[in-house]
Amino acid sequence: MPGKPRRRCRAIAVAGGKGGVGKSTVSVNLGMSLSMAGHDVMLLDADMGLANVDVLLGLTPSRHIGHLLDGECGLEDLILEAPRGLRVIPAGSGARRLAQLDNGEHAAVIRAFDELPHPPQYLLVDTAAGLSDSVAMFAAATDDVMLVVCDEPASLTDAYAMIKVLSRDFGVRRFRMVANMVRNEGEARQLHQKLSRVSDRFLDVVIDFTGWVPHDERLRQAIRRQCAVVDLWPSSRSAMAFKQLAGAVDTWAEPERAGHGRIAFFGGQPVSSTGW
Numbered sequence: 001m002p003g004k005p006r007r008r009c010r011a012i013a014v015a016g017g018k019g020g021v022g023k024s025t026v027s028v029n030l031g032m033s034l035s036m037a038g039h040d041v042m043l044l045d046a047d048m049g050l051a052n053v054d055v056l057l058g059l060t061p062s063r064h065i066g067h068l069l070d071g072e073c074g075l076e077d078l079i080l081e082a083p084r085g086l087r088v089i090p091a092g093s094g095a096r097r098l099a100q101l102d103n104g105e106h107a108a109v110i111r112a113f114d115e116l117p118h119p120p121q122y123l124l125v126d127t128a129a130g131l132s133d134s135v136a137m138f139a140a141a142t143d144d145v146m147l148v149v150c151d152e153p154a155s156l157t158d159a160y161a162m163i164k165v166l167s168r169d170f171g172v173r174r175f176r177m178v179a180n181m182v183r184n185e186g187e188a189r190q191l192h193q194k195l196s197r198v199s200d201r202f203l204d205v206v207i208d209f210t211g212w213v214p215h216d217e218r219l220r221q222a223i224r225r226q227c228a229v230v231d232l233w234p235s236s237r238s239a240m241a242f243k244q245l246a247g248a249v250d251t252w253a254e255p256e257r258a259g260h261g262r263i264a265f266f267g268g269q270p271v272s273s274t275g276w
């Protein structure tokens with residue numbers, strides 16, 4: 001008997017351009033919130049050479065992407081089990097080679113996800129700061145690009161630069177904005193308006209407002225303890241915001257199929273084992 005329609009893995013890049021806006025914090029806590037809501041979630045630390053997802057979660061990887069590229073192990077051998085069912089693929093730290101991957105190596109990392117025996121429902125890709133080829137390639141290989149923006153001029157200009165490059169060079173048309181470290185929803189929406197105004201004027205893109213995360217001292221304390229705030233203090237303001245963000249992500253319409261010839265996460269594997 002045919003089962004219910006199967007759902008494709010959704011890959012979401014967490015990007016922003018500027019360093020320190022909260023990309024890794026959002027990746028870890030959104031990923032864990034989705035996992036706590038019952039989804040199968042994997043988080044790829046794509047900050048090659050300067051890994052910090054494992055540090056944020058107090059994990060100690062013994063192998064990293066470099067071992068995969070050297071053929072010493074498969075992608076599944078790199079998976080670390082974080083709390084609440086979140087699976088993490090660490091980037092590796094301190095290896096210069098990892099910070100200088102060429103396009104072929106990026107493609108090899110992305111394609112390795114097609115071979116996973118248990119692909120996740122959601123793959124979050126925590127990208128590095130800046131606008132390197134590496135960031136652009138990883139972001140362009142996902143279904144959705146989530147831009148983390150905070151209330152600083154450089155955050156807005158860097159987010160705009162990222163939108164420009166991804167739309168012009170990779171045909172990305174839709175972006176999902178998350179305001180981080182803001183005081184309230186009004187401030188978050190103002191940031192969205194600022195970014196949308198300038199993008200509407202010069203670029204053919206859509207920027208959706210996905211949600212916001214307040215500046216929260218609890219979150220910083222959780223980071224110092226190497227825990228996700230959603231795990232340690234689930235009723236803190238930031239944890240509640242991440243829960244809401246996960247709920248918003250889960251209402252997004254089904255992602256479009258990977259474009260022909262595009263290097264995409266799960267591009268060779270159109271469906272996974274659960275209903276979308």
Ligand SMILES: Nc1ncnc2c1ncn2[C@@H]1O[C@H](COP(=O)(O)OP(=O)(O)OP(=O)(O)O)[C@@H](O)[C@H]1O
Nearest residue numbers: 019020021022023024025129181213214215216219
């Ligand atoms: N909502 C928040 N409330 C309070 N502090 C926050 C919040 N989000 C992030 N921070 C602080 O900002 C710091 C930087 O966050 P994070 O490492 O996630 O940024 P990033 O964009 O990934 O940086 P990089 O690109 O340099 O790796 C955190 O260590 C934390 O102290």
